[in-house]
Amino acid sequence: MTVEAKLGQVANYVDERTGAAAFLKKSLKKVFPDHWSFLLGEVALYSFVILLLSGTFLTFWFDPSMREVVYEGAYQPLEGVKMSAAYASALHISFEVRGGLLMRQIHHWAALIFMAAIVAHLLRVFFTGAFRKPREGNWIIGVGLLTLGIVEGFLGYSLPDDLLSGTGIRIAEAIIQAIPVVGSYLSYFAFGGVFPGELFIPRIYIVHVLLLPGAFLALITVHLMLVWYQKHTQYPGPGRTEKNVVGYQLMPMYMAKAGGFFFIVFGVTAFLAAVASINPIWLYGPYTPAQISAGSQPDWYMGWLDGLVRMAPPIETYFFGYTVSWNILIPGLIIPGILFTGMALYPFIESWITGDKREHHLLDRPRNAPNRTALGAMSLTFMMVTLINGGNDLIATHFDLSINQIMWGTRFGVLILPPLAFIITKRLCLSLQRADRELVLHGRETGRLLRMPSGEFVEVHEPISPEKAFILTSHEQMPALDLPAVDARGVKRAGALKNKLRARLSKANAEAVPKVSVEDLKEIENH
Amino acid sequence: MKRISRFRRHKAAAPLLLIFALLGIGGTFSVASATTANEMSAVERSTLIEEGRQIFLKGCSSCHGLNAEGVSVAPSLIGVGAASVDFQVGTGRMPMADMSTQAMRKAPVYNDEEVAALAAYVASLAPGPEIPGMELLNFERDGSTAEGGELFRNNCAMCHNFAGQGGALTQGKYAPTVMGVLPKHIYEAMVTGPQAMPVFNDKTITPEEKLSIIKWIKSAEAEPNLGGASLGRVGPVTEGLLAWTLGLGLLIGVAVWLATKAK
Structure with a gap:
């Protein structure tokens, strides 16, 4: 019997019992569009797989206990120092377990790249409008994954129980305590008494390795199943419609690319881990609440939060003998709460403004949605300003600046720069639309000068390709919603104030440079 | 011995002997006089x-x-x-x-x-803190690295950073790095409290403890970067920068390459 026949027998055996053939036949032919920006989410997915693998390796030796031990390991400068078993085992992994330090560094670099890829993926989805109907639910899951990622990363940063991680936990405790009325109780429940206690490492360990990874797996599965079921969005282009997907079949092209890309992501992470130190816990020393290091910072994805707390003015009020620490409450809880809620609800807010309830599978070019793009640039600017303040001490020492100047600069900057970014981005988008219009109407400037018989010089313009012209003109330009304040009989309509706001937003949103129409092109051909 | 004595009549023998003798006398004198140099008239x-x-x-x-x-x-x-x-x-x-x-x-x-x-x-x-003599600065013998580390984290790290790389203070002032500083100068800084630094007198930190701190600093200075490039030993800020630039940068480069259509 030939090999093929044997394989066929096995396949037949499985198919007769599962009926998998019909499913696979259909699934393996599923088409995915091809664009580099569609691979950002894949980077996050593969980083997650790397995190699971390297994290499992670390659990073999990590001892999540706050039991006090005396260090007797290989790292001489800590010889005889009292520390928690957690920190001692993290040192043991770093210095005595074969490949342990490399694995720890792979785990940490993968975590940073995981979060960076999530943010980059989120920006792609936002700026191209991929969150629109029917994908609002998947957008919310994505926001959930980002939030979980921040928490999971922070817990991982806290586990080794070194001086830096303990400092982070201390700040988390302060933020918990800032919650009015219940804060101090919540802190007591979380730490099982007064900080630091002996419970938080075992507790955050189980959340870090069991609860949150489980939640991740569930949410990632739903996230991907929805992509599968709702199909992937695609950039506009000739032959691409709201009803089809143009790209490569899953088997073999897409699978080969995606499979290969996994190993590249693993390779880049391992390369970073091999050449660059990350979180050298042995230098920090064990955590004790009495100690703190200059330049204590969180990992980058919490840097904006740290920056917000650092710039908060010292405001406290006293009610009936209770202190309300606005300086922690506002930057630590209220602003992040508003930002993340707003982000999760954004698809609904946008569709309320545009009144657009149709499905969208073709992506927007960011310039063709100036308001959304400007809003994204505004949020990014806010994040960058706060992130910069999160590293204000290092910026001060490395660029010979005063930390106070940076703090005041970012205090004003966080209020002034985001609106400025909105205005500039919106103008840029409209200018780019105008440039597109020019390009379609008059073609590409070739740089070739012609002298006419009359002596006049003209530059030769070359018409652009029909494909390009299609891309530049295929988007639709929705008019603003018409929401009169009074009805046909002159009676004020219900919810007039809400409608007024909606009409104003809709008008601002619909602002655009008219795209080239067929009539425009005909007119230009005639002269 | 016999092999050397064959050259005893060599013409270079006398000048060489003279050089050895001079070096011997000079060396002895310098050793002898060194012990008396501190005793200044x-x-x-x-x-x-x-x-x-x-x-x-x-x-x-x-x-x-x-x-x-x-x-x-x-x-x-x-x-x-x-x-x-x-x-x-x-x-x-x-x-x-x-x-x-x-x-x-x-x-x-x-x-x-x-x-x-x-x-x-x-x-x-007027009387004030004196320059510590070499006999007071034998940190290699009298100090303990681990204890010095504890003391450093307790007393110094909040300004000078966990690895002694320095940090920012208010209004443009800063705590400088303690890397590459002479043991004598580290000791004097603790005793005198220069610039914004507080004085750590012998009651706060005993002379032996000061030597331990110096020993830990010198050990941190000599410690090779065990995990690869140190990124400045300043914590997560430079790590995040590298993750975004080199890490995600490389990956986006690969993604662009992967999505390029075959020509």
């Missing part, structure tokens, strides 16, 4: 002080006053002691190049003898 001492006063009048008095009494721009130096002068001038902080924030470490303007003379002059004005 009263005359030598007053000459040194006078020398120091001359240097002070030329280089320092315009800010610190003709009698080191201090004026509005610079503090009085009466009672700061020789250790203070040795630290400030020996690390190049004084004379100051720029009075805006704080004196920064730079190449020293005065050589060791001039620093010693200046220190002797300032010490002669």
Whole structure:
């Protein structure tokens, strides 16, 4: 019997019992569009797989206990120092377990790249409008994954129980305590008494390795199943419609690319881990609440939060003998709460403004949605300003600046720069639309000068390709919603104030440079 | 022995012997005289002080006053002691190049003898902390690295960072890095509290503990970067920067390559 026949027998055996053939036949032919920006989410997915693998390796030796031990390991400068078993085992992994330090560094670099890829993926989805109907639910899951990622990363940063991680936990405790009325109780429940206690490492360990990874797996599965079921969005282009997907079949092209890309992501992470130190816990020393290091910072994805707390003015009020620490409450809880809620609800807010309830599978070019793009640039600017303040001490020492100047600069900057970014981005988008219009109407400037018989010089313009012209003109330009304040009989309509706001937003949103129409092109051909 | 004695009549033998003899005498003398060098006679001492006063009048008095009494721009130096002068001038902080924030470490303007003379002059004005002698600074023998690490994290890391890389203070002031500083100067800084630094007197941190701190600093300085490039030993900020630029940068590069259509 030939090999093929044997394989066929096995396949037949499985198919007769599962009926998998019909499913696979259909699934393996599923088409995915091809664009580099569609691979950002894949980077996050593969980083997650790397995190699971390297994290499992670390659990073999990590001892999540706050039991006090005396260090007797290989790292001489800590010889005889009292520390928690957690920190001692993290040192043991770093210095005595074969490949342990490399694995720890792979785990940490993968975590940073995981979060960076999530943010980059989120920006792609936002700026191209991929969150629109029917994908609002998947957008919310994505926001959930980002939030979980921040928490999971922070817990991982806290586990080794070194001086830096303990400092982070201390700040988390302060933020918990800032919650009015219940804060101090919540802190007591979380730490099982007064900080630091002996419970938080075992507790955050189980959340870090069991609860949150489980939640991740569930949410990632739903996230991907929805992509599968709702199909992937695609950039506009000739032959691409709201009803089809143009790209490569899953088997073999897409699978080969995606499979290969996994190993590249693993390779880049391992390369970073091999050449660059990350979180050298042995230098920090064990955590004790009495100690703190200059330049204590969180990992980058919490840097904006740290920056917000650092710039908060010292405001406290006293009610009936209770202190309300606005300086922690506002930057630590209220602003992040508003930002993340707003982000999760954004698809609904946008569709309320545009009144657009149709499905969208073709992506927007960011310039063709100036308001959304400007809003994204505004949020990014806010994040960058706060992130910069999160590293204000290092910026001060490395660029010979005063930390106070940076703090005041970012205090004003966080209020002034985001609106400025909105205005500039919106103008840029409209200018780019105008440039597109020019390009379609008059073609590409070739740089070739012609002298006419009359002596006049003209530059030769070359018409652009029909494909390009299609891309530049295929988007639709929705008019603003018409929401009169009074009805046909002159009676004020219900919810007039809400409608007024909606009409104003809709008008601002619909602002655009008219795209080239067929009539425009005909007119230009005639002269 | 026989092989050497074959050359006893060689023409280079006599000059070589002479060189060995001279080296022997010189060496013995230098060893012998070194033990007595610290014992300075009263005359030598007053000459040194006078020398120091001359240097002070030329280089320092315009800010610190003709009698080191201090004026509005610079503090009085009466009672700061020789250790203070040795630290400030020996690390190049004084004379100051720029009075805006704080004196920064730079190449020293005065050589060791001039620093010693200046220190002797300032010490002669009123008693103050003395320059620790070499016998007091045997941190290799008397210090403990692990204990020094604990002390450093308890007392120094909040300004100088966990690995002694330095950190920011308010209004543009900063705690400098303690890497590459002479043990003597580290000791003097603890005793005298230069710039914004508090004084750690012998009751707060005993001399033995000071040696332990120095030993830990020297051990951190000599420690190879065990995990690869150190990224400045300043914590997660540079790590995040590298993750975004090199990490995600490389991956986006690959993604662009993967999505390029075959020509």
